[in-house]
Amino acid sequence: MSEHSSADSAALAIPSPAEAEGRRPGRKWLIAASVMLGTFMQSLDISIINVALPHMQDSFGVKVDQITWVVTAYLIAIGVVLPMTGWLAARIGRRLYFIASITSFMIASAFCGAARTLPQIVIARFLQGAAGAAMTPLAQAILLECFPPYEHTLAMSTLSLGSVMAPVFGPTLGGWITMHWNWRWNFYINVPVSALAALMVYTFVDDPPHLRRRRGDEPIDYLGMLYITAAFGLFEFVISRGQGAGWFAAPWVRYCSVLTVIFLAALIRHELRFAHPIVDLRLLKIFSFTLAAFLVPIYTAVVFTVNVLNPLFMQEVLGYDAEKTGLLVSPRAVGLALGLVVVGQLSRRDLDMRYYPACGLWLAAYELWVMSHWHLDTAIYGLIWPIFVFGLAIGGTFSVFTAAGMSEIPHERLGFASALFNIMANLGSATGIALFSSVLSVKHRNYLAHLTAHAMNHVPAGAAPLTAGTVGPMAWLLSYNDIYRTLMYVLMLVAPSCLLLKRPASGTKIDPAVD
Numbered sequence: 001m002s003e004h005s006s007a008d009s010a011a012l013a014i015p016s017p018a019e020a021e022g023r024r025p026g027r028k029w030l031i032a033a034s035v036m037l038g039t040f041m042q043s044l045d046i047s048i049i050n051v052a053l054p055h056m057q058d059s060f061g062v063k064v065d066q067i068t069w070v071v072t073a074y075l076i077a078i079g080v081v082l083p084m085t086g087w088l089a090a091r092i093g094r095r096l097y098f099i100a101s102i103t104s105f106m107i108a109s110a111f112c113g114a115a116r117t118l119p120q121i122v123i124a125r126f127l128q129g130a131a132g133a134a135m136t137p138l139a140q141a142i143l144l145e146c147f148p149p150y151e152h153t154l155a156m157s158t159l160s161l162g163s164v165m166a167p168v169f170g171p172t173l174g175g176w177i178t179m180h181w182n183w184r185w186n187f188y189i190n191v192p193v194s195a196l197a198a199l200m201v202y203t204f205v206d207d208p209p210h211l212r213r214r215r216g217d218e219p220i221d222y223l224g225m226l227y228i229t230a231a232f233g234l235f236e237f238v239i240s241r242g243q244g245a246g247w248f249a250a251p252w253v254r255y256c257s258v259l260t261v262i263f264l265a266a267l268i269r270h271e272l273r274f275a276h277p278i279v280d281l282r283l284l285k286i287f288s289f290t291l292a293a294f295l296v297p298i299y300t301a302v303v304f305t306v307n308v309l310n311p312l313f314m315q316e317v318l319g320y321d322a323e324k325t326g327l328l329v330s331p332r333a334v335g336l337a338l339g340l341v342v343v344g345q346l347s348r349r350d351l352d353m354r355y356y357p358a359c360g361l362w363l364a365a366y367e368l369w370v371m372s373h374w375h376l377d378t379a380i381y382g383l384i385w386p387i388f389v390f391g392l393a394i395g396g397t398f399s400v401f402t403a404a405g406m407s408e409i410p411h412e413r414l415g416f417a418s419a420l421f422n423i424m425a426n427l428g429s430a431t432g433i434a435l436f437s438s439v440l441s442v443k444h445r446n447y448l449a450h451l452t453a454h455a456m457n458h459v460p461a462g463a464a465p466l467t468a469g470t471v472g473p474m475a476w477l478l479s480y481n482d483i484y485r486t487l488m489y490v491l492m493l494v495a496p497s498c499l500l501l502k503r504p505a506s507g508t509k510i511d512p513a514v515d
């Protein structure tokens with residue numbers, strides 16, 4: 001690190017009055033708990049209702065392709081609002097915006113639970129997604145200001161405990177609530193938790209002085225809003241509905257894809273020219289932030305795809321029921337939590353944390369190689385251990401990416417940087433799941449055709465002869481093996497680039513007065 005960059009880092013490390021307030025004994029942890037509640041509920045609602053969709057379908061008396069609009073509306077709203085969060089926070093303040101988001105999320109959740117028709121719940125879900133979209137980027141910006149620089153990785157690890165664990169527990173919790181209570185309670189449980197989160201944010205979170213000084217003094221980027229709504233709304237619509245329509249075989253997918261590219265190009269051109277843009281693309285001039293912002297979508301694409309594939313593999317290939325599958329994938333949550341705790345604590349010492357994501361992605365790639373060798377007779381231990389180690393390996397990676405990427409961002413631009421960071425993460429997860437799910441279906445059809453015609457030529461060494469009843473599972477098995485192998489190669493290729501990130505700030509000792 002050069003003397004100049006060291007001086008810049010030192011300048012950024014000078015605490016503002018708001019930061020000093022946030023570093024009082026125990027206060028920063030109250031702030032962390034406050035924002036974590038909101039982000040946990042928002043992340044939970046992405047996955048918790050998936051297992052309840054059949055029951056909702058029966059309640060409303062609609063078809064399968066119609067009930068999936070409950071998910072699509074939520075994702076479209078997040079895609080549209082997420083890019084605007086940094087700009088909105090700069091105009092109205094993070095504290096007020098966070099409280100408004102949680103309150104709106106709570107009200108929209110109640111409307112979802114009370115919905116009596118499909119249009120009612122689709123509208124309510126759109127409002128719920130729009131309300132919750134801001135929580136994660138706002139929480140990141142708030143914690144990066146109230147925690148000292150050497151604890152930024154710890155802060156991001158703490159926040160990730162909620163947002164990363166929620167999708168893991170979502171399907172299990174949603175299934176239990178649906179079976180023992182009613183699908184409507186998947187939404188009603190948000191009400192008391194959101195109310196508590198809003199009260200805690202109101203009590204413990206304050207805006208830093210630079211936000212209070214700049215509030216409302218910039219022109220409104222109306223054209224940027226239009227381009228964002230069109231580009232990201234169309235993108236989420238295509239990603240959510242395209243696979244069911246056969247992707248580019250459907251004319252509407254081709255048209256919407258072309259329009260998405262056009263509006264995105266117009267957005268980039270406009271935002272680079274506008275003095276006060278909604279999406280601050282000028283932040284990409286900072287190398288470490290740019291590198292982290294491009295590593296994040298690759299990371300989320302792989303991680304979220306594996307999160308989807310593991311339970312599907314156990315049900316479609318091994319024939320396990322939903323309850324047993326939920327238990328078998330739960331070790332990933334344990335690994336994730338352990339990885340986050342370890343990274344959070346190690347980051348407070350004088351260690352170069354860039355080695356963790358580099359080594360972690362290599363270890364995760366190895367576990368994907370192990371998963372690519374799963375077979376029809378794989379023992380339960382052979383399933384649980386790779387899933388646990390995979391969770392451990394990737395547990396703190398996102399936290400290090402965030403801390404390293406944000407290390408050179410001025411405090412007044414943290415909200416914009418966090419919004420752009422989360423845009424990339426959202427694009428990665430949505431694209432990864434859609435892409436690899438589509439490839440999986442294509443591979444399954446191809447393997448099924450080949451195995452039906454030439455069964456014996458495709459039996460792995462040592463496997464039992466194929467019968468009519470095992471051709472289908474074997475076709476799925478080979479397809480999953482290929483996808484796991486592809487994901488392995490992706491992680492192997494990107495892992496070394498983690499060492500090019502700016503080293504996150506670290507501390508050689510901990511001051512009990514601020515702990």
